[in-house]
Every structure is written in C-alpha cells, then in structure tokens.
Amino acid sequence: xxxxxxxxxxxxxxxxxxxxxxxxxxxxxxxxxxxxxxxxxxxxxxxxxxxxxxxxxxxxxxxxxxxxxxxxxxxxxxxxxxxxxxxxxxxxxxxxxxxxxxxxxxxxxxxxxxxxxxxxxxxxxxxxxxxxxxxxxxxxxxxxxxxxxxxxxxxxxxxxxxxxxxxxxxxxxxxxxxxxxxxxxxxxxxxxxxxxxxxxxxxxxxxxxxxxxxxxxxxxxxxxxxxxxxxxxxxxxxxxxxxxxxxxxxxxxxxxxxxxxxxxxxxxxxxxxxxxxxxxxxxxxxxxxxxxxxxxxxxxxxxxxxxxxxxxxxxxxxxxxxxxxxxxxxxxxxxxxxxxxxxxxxxxxxxxxxxxxxxxxxxxxxxxxxxxxxxxxxxxxxxxxxxx
Numbered sequence: 387x388x389x390x391x392x393x394x395x396x397x398x399x400x401x402x403x404x405x406x407x408x409x410x411x412x413x414x415x416x417x418x419x420x421x422x423x424x425x426x427x428x429x430x431x432x433x434x435x436x437x438x439x440x441x442x443x444x445x446x447x448x449x450x451x452x453x454x455x456x457x458x459x460x461x462x463x464x465x466x467x468x469x470x471x472x473x474x475x476x477x478x479x480x481x482x483x484x485x486x487x488x489x490x491x492x493x494x495x496x497x498x499x500x501x502x503x504x505x506x507x508x509x510x511x512x513x514x515x516x517x518x519x520x521x522x523x524x525x526x527x528x529x530x531x532x533x534x535x536x537x538x539x540x541x542x543x544x545x546x547x548x549x550x551x552x553x554x555x556x557x558x559x560x561x562x563x564x565x566x567x568x569x570x571x572x573x574x575x576x577x578x579x580x581x582x583x584x585x586x587x588x589x590x591x592x593x594x595x596x597x598x599x600x601x602x603x604x605x606x607x608x609x610x611x612x613x614x615x616x617x618x619x620x621x622x623x624x625x626x627x628x629x630x631x632x633x634x635x636x637x638x639x640x641x642x643x644x645x646x647x648x649x650x651x652x653x654x655x656x657x658x659x660x661x662x663x664x665x666x667x668x669x670x671x672x673x674x675x676x677x678x679x680x681x682x683x684x685x686x687x688x689x690x691x692x693x694x695x696x697x698x699x700x701x702x703x704x705x706x707x708x709x710x711x712x713x714x715x716x717x718x719x720x721x722x723x724x725x726x727x728x729x730x731x732x733x734x735x736x737x738x739x740x741x742x743x744x745x746x747x748x749x750x751x752x753x754x755x756x757x758x759x760x761x762x763x764x765x766x767x768x769x770x771x772x773x774x
Contacts, residue, residue, distance in 0.1 A: 439511060441483035441641045442541070442548045444588065445473040446533065448556030450492045450504070450568045465632055469555045469601070472635040477510035479639040484542055485510040488533050490523055493570035504570065505532065509540045516540065529576060530584030537588055545592040549645055551638070552588070552595045552618070554581065558603040561610065562702045578613050585617040594618055596650045599657070601633040604714055606676050607754045608694045608723075612687045615680040620654045622661075625734075625754040626674040626714070633661040633675075651679065655733060662735040672739040676752040682731025693722045697756050717753035728753065 449466030456462055470489055477485035487508040494502045503520035510516060517540060521532050542548075557567065560577050567576035589595065598618040600610070606625030614621060622633070637644070637657040645653050654677045662675045701712065717723035734752035739745050 438482055439484050439542050439544075440548060441480060441645070442486075442545070442550045443476065443480070443483055443638060444486040444488075444537070444550075444552045445469075445476075446488045446490070446530075446552075446554045446556075446584075447473065448490045448554075450490055450570050451557055452569070466555065469632070469635070473553070474508070476635055476638045477508070477515075478513055480510075480641055481513045482642045483510075483512075484540075486537055486540070488536075490568075507533075507536050509536075511542075529580045530587055534584065534587035538591070541592075549641070549650065550593065550595045551597045551599070552585070553599040553601060553633075553635070555601040555633070559600075559605070559610070561607065562698055578610050582613045582617075585614065589617050596620065597622065597654055597657075599633060600624075601628065603628045604754050606674075606678070606752055608687055608690050608717070609698065611678050611680075611683065612691065615678075615683070615687075619680055620650055621678040621680060622654055622658055623676060623678070624674050625676055625716075625750060625752055626672055626736075629665060629669045629671060629673075632665070633657075634664045636660060651677075658733070658735055662737075666737050670740040671742075672737065672744055672747075674734065674736045674750050674752075676735070677733045678752075679731035686725060686727040686730060689725055689727060690717075690723050694755070701756065711759050712756050713759055714754050715757045716747075716750050717755040718751035720755055720757060723751075723753065723755060 447466050447469050449464070449470075453465040453467075454462060455465060466489070470487065473485070473487050477483070477487065485508075487510075489506040489508075491504050491506060493504045496502055503522050505521040505523045507517070507519045507521055508515065509518075519536070521536065523532065559581055560567065562577060564575035564577035564580070566572050568574055585595075585598075594616075595618045598614055598621045600614070600621060600623040603624065604626065605623030605628075611621055611623070624633075637653075637660045644656075648656075658675045658677050662673060665673045665675075718728065728751055732752040734750055736750040738747050
C-alpha cells in the first residue's frame with residue numbers, strides 16, 4: 387500500500403507548474419493593456435503640446451469582420467490593416483496635426499480563457515506618437531463611449547480654429563436592425579443611429595467636423611447623409627458598392643501644404659478624385675464617390691424625408707410580401723425622388739461596372755435608395771436579386 391503522503395509529494399510539482407502557468411498568463415493579460423509602441427515621455431509631450439496644432443483628424447477603423455481580399459497576383463490583404471497603415475502614414479506626415487486612430491479588432495482570448503482587449507488606440511501629435519493604448523470596446527448601450535473618453539483625454543484644448551476631419555472605414559452601416567455587424571458580438575446591433583450618437587460625443591465640446599469621410603458601401607442614402615449632416619459641413623461617401631470599404635487616404639498627408647491654400651470644398655473634391663481614380667484603376671466593379679455639401683442638400687433631404695421614412699418603416703416591419711425582394715438602387719430611378727433639387731450640392735464621380743447587369747448604366751445621381759423587385763420567373767435561384 388502506498389503512502390498517501392507520497393501522492394501529495396508527487397502532486398506538488400504539478401501544482402507549482404499550474405501556478406506558474408497561471409502567473410504567466412496573468413502577466414501576459416495585464417501587459418496587453420499597456421502600450422505596445424514607444425510613446426513620448428511627459429516632458430516630450432509637454433513640448434509637443436506647445437507646438438501649433440491646426441488640424442485634427444480622427445479615424446475609426448472597423449476590423450471585426452471579413453475584410454480579407456486578394457490582389458490580381460493572389461496575395462492576401464486585410465482591408466482594415468491596409469487602412470490602419472494609411473492612417474498611420476497620415477499621422478506621421480502631418481507636423482501640424484493631431485491624429486486619433488481607433489482600430490476596432492476581433493475579440494480574442496489568451497489560452498482560451500482570458501479575454502484580451504479588442505480595441506487599439508493611437509494618438510499622434512505633430513507627427514509623433516504620443517500614446518498607444520489597448521482598450522475594451524464598449525458592450526453597453528453607447529457604442530463609442532471608450533473612444534469618446536480617449537478623445538477627451540488627449541485632445542488639444544483650443545479647438546476653435548482647427549480644421550477637423552472624421553473618417554469611418556468599415557462595412558455598410560445598416561439603417562435599421564444592425565445585428566451581426568460585429569463578428570465577435572453577433573447579437574450586438576450597430577446602425578447609422580449609433581454612429582450618429584458617437585459623432586455627438588466627439589463634437590459635444592468642439593465645433594462640428596469640416597469633413598466626414600464615410601468609407602463604406604451604400605453610404606450616400608438620404609437617411610445617412612441627413613443623420614450625419616448635423617455634425618459636418620461636407621460629407622464624402624459612396625452611394626453604391628465600395629470595394630472592401632476602401633478610400634485612398636494619401637490626400638490627407640501634409641495638410642499644411644494643401645488645406646492651408648484651398649477651401650474645404652476644394653479639398654473634398656480633390657480627395658474624392660484621387661480616391662476615385664485609384665479605385666477605377668484597380669477594380670472592375672462600378673465605382674461611385676460623391677461629395678455632399680450639407681447645407682446645399684438640405685432642401686432635397688427635407689422634400690424626400692417622408693417617403694424615405696415610410697420605406698424604412700415598411701422594411702423594419704417586414705411588410706414586403708414573400709415573393710418580393712428589396713435591393714439598393716439609384717434614387718433617380720424612383721419617380722418620388724426625381725426632383726429639381728436632387729443634384730443641388732452633390733458632386734458625383736461615377737464609372738459603371740465592366741461586367742454584369744449594371745454595366746450599361748452611365749450615370750448616377752449620387753443618392754441611393756431602396757426598391758422592391760419582383761423576381762423574374764425565368765431566372766434561376768442564383769440570379770434572383772436579394773437584400774444587399
């Protein structure tokens with residue numbers, strides 16, 4: 387018969403091993419909340435804060451979903467990582483700007499049990515990295531509470547004379563519903579209303595943004611432009627599909643050499659042109675980029691608000707018949723929207739797709755709507771239009 391104390395003595399090394407693994411895991415978990423990049427010391431931050439800051443740029447990059455694509459050579463890319471790289475270059479190339487970058491990443495765990503922060507924040511001022519922090523994306527009602535808190539912690543005090551820009555990169559933002567937008571939180575909803583609430587937090591103690599860039603698919607709807615227009619003078623969006631939510635950010639580099647000598651309107655048009663030209667060179671699908679002068683489009687938005695609101699209400703209630711489907715379309719294709727004020731305040735760059743049913747469409751109004759489409763009897767199941 388074995389001595390029970392011998393079993394205890396043999397079990398001790400395993401307990402010590404488990405304790406060692408636990409401590410190592412805890413150390414990694416705690417260290418994940420610390421900065422991962424070198425940041426400036428307090429005296430350097432004080433010196434940097436005394437340097438003139440004339441521009442404030444904010445990037446919210448949604449990466450919690452399928453952003454993988456391949457180039458013509460078969461090389462893999464993640465669109466959100468590419469956008470992060472572009473935003474970082476903008477931060478480094480602007481000696482008179484402060485730049486906020488929020489990267490919303492997929493939820494991950496360490497050793498299957500320990501959740502890791504799923505947000506990464508970078509703050510640059512005068513072309514230098516001032517702060518880099520991991521943070522927990524908000525699971526409460528307010529989707530942008532942690533981002534707004536970080537903004538208020540680091541922003542420069544004098545915002546009055548700054549040129550302010552906001553860029554959101556991600557998938558199409560739903561106008562209703564919105565569950566499943568985050569792959570890590572399938573039951574958590576995200577809609578245009580949530581982005582609107584976030585913008586309210588970012589502008590509560592500051593003036594509105596001079597420019598909002600909505601780098602998503604189907605961003606140029608009357609509802610979306612109306613909802614976000616309260617927080618911007620100009621909005622750039624794609625009314626149609628946008629290849630992996632990609633707008634080129636190169637135009638935002640060295641704002642001290644461009645915006646200083648041109649109006650925000652001229653800058654927005656140049657940004658749209660550069661983004662449009664790069665997209666048309668690289669993809670075969672349709673390309674549309676529109677610049678909306680918020681004050682000038684108000685009359686059109688006011689006129690079509692009742693009919694668009696009724697359409698959204700019907701979609702929310704599931705009032706469509708089982709044999710009908712809905713899809714996006716150019717608002718100009720619907721008589722209720724074809725008004726004389728439709729083109730006021732909208733500059734549109736458009737190129738039709740090189741293939742498919744839309745290749746013959748040569749123009750776009752810059753506004754995207756919903757329409758009901760009856761499936762064609764002769765069409766196969768794969769050819770039937772669906773809810774986009």
